[in-house]
Amino acid sequence: MARTDLPALAALGRRRFLLGGAAIGAGAVLAGCTGNEPESTSEGQAAAPAGDNAETGRAVTIGFSAPAADHGWMAAITDNAESRAEQFEDVTLEATEGTNDPSAQIAAVETLLNGGIDALVILPFDGNALTEIGRRATDQGIPVINLDRVFSTPLAYRTYIGGDNYGMGVAAGNFIGQQLRDAGVSNPIIGEIAGIDALPLTQDRSRGFREALATFGFQVGPRQAAEFTVESGESVTANLLQAAPRLDALWNHDDDQGIGVLAAIDNAGRDEFIMVGGAGSANAMELIQSGDSVLKATVTYPPTMAGDAVSLARLVAQGRGMSDLVEPSIPSSIVVASGTVTADNVEEYLPLGFRS
Template identity: 65%
Template sequence: MTDPSLARRRFLLGASALGAGALVVGCTSNEPAEANNGNQVAQGGEDNAKPGKEVTIGFSAPAADHGWIAAITKNAQAQAEAFEDVTLEATEGTNDVNQQIAHVESLVSSGVDVLVILPHDGTALTATALEVMDAGIPVINLDRIFSTPLAYRCWVGGDNYRMGVNAGNYIAEQMKAKNVANPIIGEVAGLDNLPLTQERSKGFKDALERAGLKLGPRVAAEFTVETGERQTTNLLQGNPKLDALWNHDDDQGIGVMAAIENAGRDEFIMVGGAGSKNMMDLIKADSSVIKATVLYNPSMASTAISLARLLGQNKGVADFAEHEIPAFLTAYSAVVTKENVDDYADVGFDS
């Protein structure tokens, strides 16, 4: 972070230190509840959707070279447009760490009230986020987490471990329903060097083991269509029989499905990951191996923008008992099947 931009922001904050302090810690918009034996009770309070103080939110994310990332940016923009008291200043997406740092510096210099950052590399952007927080600008860290909680006021993201658990639980239930003894269960992971992939795989394996099942053949792709097809082809060639398969990512799932169709295989069920519209359509049609997908909603970007607005307006979440917005908000990885796919169609994204 360049010193001039921060110095300018610190000067502005110094003129109203009390307001800046309130901005950082936040205070609820809810009316104080009457004492109830010392217990704080959520009261609902004012309607937070009503127009309030004007808030300028800065937004920075990686390049939209992946369906899920593209949906993140679209959701953030759509949510900001839904509030007449919000101005969104979004930078062009980039996978260049230095360029993203420069973008964040530019947003700070422009005088934004709150920053929402999905870092291309959480570790590499941590120092920058720390400086933004030190300048009195609340940071909402979206999904890819910074190295220290000191670098954000609130983290909003998905539950990678639970994603794997729920995929494993669904497959275990299906195997039991089909009376399949000792099923052969495969896995097409994402990039193995990423913590999120490791967490998803651990959750999947833990759930299978708890159900008395074992994980069988496993390959790792790179969250791309090409690697999904290549690695799935290798897995299928090495295993003439499968009972179930979990693919971590619906974007790479396009390649996974292509490999399955090219191999003419249909003896197993497949579970996807993330919740793309493409996979939801296939699940609804029920004419292929894919029977479910485990959500990792890009709608978390909408939530991040909503929380950024509340921070900028010194409000809390109306239905929460606490005066401030939470420090962590983890989205739930619901399992989408033919039975409930219509309920989740609104969060599906294009791969």
């Protein structure tokens, strides 16, 4: 996942498409065509790229490995990768069975490498633990597209693509800060339900949230870390609510664990505060759209990046670059912007939402 020491990104600019009506996404850059906004399927997968990049090239086999699809966002990652591969006549995708055991994932990737793939797309369960296998693939001349959870060294991948974890925190903090300022709330109590604290992504999200709130003169109040699961979300939220008899706002890092967070809120009979979610599930967007929930916004972390990773792997394996860019090769890193979904723009984002 995104980290603070990634190489500086080249400014991609505003190209032909505005993904979801917000800042440009990686998929729009990959498209390189001249039409209007890309169509989306009911599964939240952006339509296949058009233009030069989409022209059939040399047939390539792309290996794909990711953690177990044990919650909505991760399931959408795998679905997006498979859906994008199916849209290219020159791509064969060899996907391993998802696992949350680093040793098992290493073994699965070794099988892919031994099978003769042309490129590897990998979302490591643990970036540090999987770095060695990324280095091994790179040393064998197999380009690696490191998806979401980043390896510990750029020597292990050709290109990194992931979401903007720091930007998620900033977006959530800005929304909450502005809402409270507009409501004239002074000295607000702002809670936070984080993900797994040991992961760099959680640290980046929390830092962005804290620093954005500081620009309003606010600070984070009670904070609990969960585990990106419904059960942990419900448990830690129940504890936080019990310890905080009053809240003005709450940010939950992940819409999957948000199901448990909202259940705890309902069980406690609390509705005096506003809540912001994270990742952009369709479930969360529908609650925002209904207006009948404390959930008033969610900040996106789009799983469509997995489809973009497959497109990048295809181009690298075929020795091609992005048709929209002057440079002949693809960038070394791409960060997909985080959008803020509210009742005002939820209809634009809903087709790209994933199911928790």
